[in-house]
Amino acid sequence: MSMRKVAVVGAGMTKFVRRAQETPKELSWQASRMALQSCELTMDDIEAVCLGTAPDAFDGVHMNGEYLSDGAGAWRKPYMRSYVGGGTGVFVPIQGWYHVASGLFDVVLVLAEEKMSSFYPHAQAAFLTIFDHTTERALKPNLLWIFALEMNRYMTTYGISKEDIARVSVLHKHNAAKHPCALLGDADITVEDVLNSETLAWPVQRLDVSPVSDGAVAIILAAEHIAKRITDKPVWIEGVGWSLDTAYWTNRDLVYPRYVEYAARQAYEMAGITEPRKQIHIAEPYDPFDYKALHHLEGLQLAERGKAVELYISGAAALDGDMPVCPSGGLLGVGNPIAAAGLMKIAELFWQLRGEAGDRQVAGAPRRGVAQAWGDLMQVGTVVIMGR
């Protein structure tokens, strides 16, 4: 298979906030413009645009891709929206990657946007409509149920305490306190605070959960010959993978995310990675809930099953540890405007690998990182490996 090398050459993001004054189009425009400015390109240089945004219900516009198109920079360009639920934010750069790797385009703008505050009275209600209309929806399920059921099965199977799981939320919120775009950064939060927060759906408590948010993120991808002209610090997309498990979530292994493993193996093979724990220096696993980061680290083969929490206990997951996890602050700390949150992780690897992450820069001049997202009806895994 002959594929061209593809680099990320620019990135931009809006602040993640609870309710943005900006319309979804305006958020899209802000992120796109920042990404262009970061690498001194203009729309004349952009050959195609890839958009990622999750359910139409959040922005409150059917065919949201068309609605967002002008803010996304799609005017008179090849443009396509991709959508794999919560996995979208790490899938849309994969879509952009194959646009460029295939030779079809040289420079592509990739944008992800979500404005969840439009949904009234609360974005949670939109999630009711993703469940099976006959077998589940009559029970009025919400997303917390699924996470609570999965978290309980995971922690019970391995005997992991809620105290230890809370360490994830604490570390990510500490990291987010150093991120200028974060909604819920908190340098002082403790495990006690998490354990004392309101119980929503046991074992899930308020501070185990990422906040619904508004925001947008954009990156610019370029083929090798262009990338080297644009910047002396290109960050290469070395591997991509995605995989889907059964859509009926009761047919799935709730303890181990096999869909993440399959996606990760595809990406590692493409990147020539045989020992991920040695060859990956930064991990940005998807962390809408604290236990989910652990789940996903295991699927990414960065920890043995049931052992990911030890990265947090030992300090390896900290900014100055051997395997920094979510140096951005993750969804738990920066916020969770769904598709934008996934692409935020790609932007974070871009900044970290270039040494441009400011106060939250991880130690030891990292060479390679992995970003991962998860979604659809909780069963898609999307993975991107980036390196310099």
Next chain:
Amino acid sequence: MILLERNPQAPRAWLGNLPVTSRYTFGLGGERFFRAIKDEGKILGTHCPKCERTYVPATIYCERCLGKLDEWVDVGSTGAVHTYTLLYENYDGSPREEPEIIAFVSMGDGGIVHRLGEIDPEEVEIGLEVEVVFKPKSERQGSILDIVHFRPVA
């Protein structure tokens, strides 16, 4: 803080809606699955002999091999609690005095997500054997809510 809390400093906004109403069918598999619940008080699965899996709720195809499934089996009225959650908030975000118990009950190779009843929240545990409680036949309409809840096996 409850789910509905809003920041008074938030930007001005107005209310609008997308008027969407849907009329769903049960589907070919659902028609038979729910008719068995309504008429016979039975939970049916379908078996794929090739993949050796029994789908509950029943489906007319196997998602693994895409084979057509026509082996319908009664999977019985009991199962183990695979996992559960205790809901301390109502759907609108208001708090509850007593939590609602939601469980995934294993049946066949799948299972049913439903409420648990006739048990204290503190007594629920993973692995607990539970049985289905149906509404009286005269009140059943062919809905997942024809199941009142699951309760511990006596």
